[in-house]
Amino acid sequence: MINIAVVGVGRWGVHLLRNFLALPQVNVVAVVDPHADRLAVVQQQFNLDKNILLTTHWQDLQQLSDLTAVAIATPATTHYALVKDALNWGCHVLAEKPLTLEPGECQELCQLADQQKLILMVDHTYxxxxxxxxxxxxxxxxxxxxxxxxxxxxxxxxxxxxxxxxxxxxxxxxxxxxxxxxxxxxxxxxxxxxxxxxxxxxxxxxxxxxxxxxxxxxxxxxxxxxxxxxxxxxxxxxxxxxxxxxxxxxxxxxxxxxxxxxxxxxxxxxxxxxxxxxxxxxxxxxxxxxxxEPLNRVCNTFVSSILQNTPPTISSGWVGTELxxxxxxxxxxxxxxxxxxxxxxx
The missing domain is CATH 3.30.360.10 (Dihydrodipicolinate Reductase; domain 2)
Incomplete structure (x- = not known):
């Protein structure tokens, strides 16, 4: 099983959560959003298990020793710090587009993922x-x-x-x-x-x-x-x-x-x-x-890449960097x- 945290459950992140909850190989263990009211909405909407951590603080994920992956759907300006943290914690990352706003930051994150032998994928849904x-x-x-x-x-x-x-x-x-x-x-x-x-x-x-x-x-x-x-x-x-x-x-x-x-x-x-x-x-x-559904294919590809330990060719971090x-x-x-x-x- 892949233990995943979904970070950001706004207009797009809620669809990531929906898809990951439906995948049999995935166990959603945490949902992070700075707005407590959004956490309450998704808890009710999806009838989330009481064991799922709902938190407004990103750093709370560090207490999850068995966390495998993180899906990030937050504003673009926050991506660099969040992705870097997650990779340094040993987590695979699926990031909403764009990967960051700076090509140099993108390249740094891709190199870090390669060094850590972790999957870094960008959600270029189309x-x-x-x-x-x-x-x-x-x-x-x-x-x-x-x-x-x-x-x-x-x-x-x-x-x-x-x-x-x-x-x-x-x-x-x-x-x-x-x-x-x-x-x-x-x-x-x-x-x-x-x-x-x-x-x-x-x-x-x-x-x-x-x-x-x-x-x-x-x-x-x-x-x-x-x-x-x-x-x-x-x-x-x-x-x-x-x-x-x-x-x-x-x-x-x-x-x-x-x-x-x-x-x-x-x-x-x-x-x-x-x-x-x-x-x-x-x-x-x-x-x-x-x-x-294209997003379902995104989530399935991310999961398969983790299980097979093979970076996705179609929407890797390097593809995101070029864009x-x-x-x-x-x-x-x-x-x-x-x-x-x-x-x-x-």
């Missing part, structure tokens, strides 16, 4: 979505022809974060998917944005000197010249969760808001007749997907008014 797995198969099988560009939109009316901006809150999902589908990471990035709601800089978070951007436009440029464009906004009631890759033979669309299927392949290309370009071979293919490097470069671009930033080593 990488476990059946539509993302299916989309990667389509793209890498060459069914889109020559890849031309990609685009994504992630908008809604909230939730508005107070620890990170819309870029750090939302972009990581689409960047992770583009990287996964393309099998590569960007060589350069650009970002521009607007601040409306929280214009006063948070002195504790020096990433955001102009405040927390509510709207962000992102451009990612990959080694082969492919570019992806991302629209991010948490101040727009037009809810969109849509990502597409366009090729010479068609477009692959991942649309979470679709009422039929989230993954659709739109076939179509041009035939040239003298000076005209005429569309041909147009059709729409709804792709069948495996069933399953934080990209986000950090985008923040630099955003703070410089859209300056193109080349990524180190690219």
């Amino acid at each position: 990488l476990f979505h059946p539509a993302v797995a299916g989309g990667k198969t389509v793209v890498q099988a060459g069914k889109l022809g020559d890849l031309r560009y990609g685009y994504a939109a992630r908008t809604h009316l909230g939730p508005v974060r107070q620890d990170v901006d819309a870029l750090w809150d939302l972009a990581i999902h689409d960047i992770a998917i583009f990287n996964n589908w393309l099998g590569q990471t960007p060589t350069s990035v650009q970002a521009t944005g607007k601040v409306w709601l929280q214009s006063k800089a948070n002195t504790e978070i020096n990433h955001f000197p102009s405040g927390l951007a509510d709207l962000v436009w992102v451009t990612l440029t990959y080694p082969d010249g492919f570019q992806a464009y991302i629209h991010l906004c948490w101040l727009n009631p037009d809810k969109q969760r849509r990502l597409a890759v366009v090729g010479s033979l068609g477009t692959l669309v991942f649309d979470e808001m679709s009422s039929s299927s989230p993954l659709t392949l739109l076939h179509g290309e041009f035939e040239r007749q003298e000076n005209l370009f005429l569309p041909i071979n147009q059709s729409q293919e709804t792709l069948e997907l495996e069933k399953g 934080v490097k990209i986000l950090s470069a985008l923040t630099t671009s955003l703070n410089q008014g859209g300056q193109e930033i080349c990524l180190n080593g690219q």
Whole structure:
């Protein structure tokens, strides 16, 4: 059995708790949240066993001698200290994205996990979505022809974060998917944005000197010249969760808001007749997907990695580190008014 503590049972952490409670290989031994009322809510919601430690103090976990793992779903600014503590206590860690706000901190945590021979995994839930797995198969099988560009939109009316901006809150999902589908990471990035709601800089978070951007436009440029464009906004009631890759033979669309299927392949290309370009071979293919909750797959993968003592390849700490490097470069671009930033080593 894996004895696990869930740290943070807010909007997302409560779903982690639900999934770990349902896994037969897992024994939830503690729940930590700084708000006592949240602990009371989950205790009643899940009818938690009286032997489960419910505490508002993170350090109380040190008294649990048989603690195997920790799942952390707290604000991003707290991740570094919590993950480092847990690894030093000899615990495997599943951390909510982003791993931290600093690439150097991410690298340090990954190296510490490797040294301790512990699993460090980041909850990039979309990488476990059946539509993302299916989309990667389509793209890498060459069914889109020559890849031309990609685009994504992630908008809604909230939730508005107070620890990170819309870029750090939302972009990581689409960047992770583009990287996964393309099998590569960007060589350069650009970002521009607007601040409306929280214009006063948070002195504790020096990433955001102009405040927390509510709207962000992102451009990612990959080694082969492919570019992806991302629209991010948490101040727009037009809810969109849509990502597409366009090729010479068609477009692959991942649309979470679709009422039929989230993954659709739109076939179509041009035939040239003298000076005209005429569309041909147009059709729409709804792709069948495996069933399953992505977060359940995240939790199962974390547990399997611990039991097999094998780091996960799909969402390891190192994958999380690469994404934080990209986000950090985008923040630099955003703070410089859209300056193109080349990524180190690219």
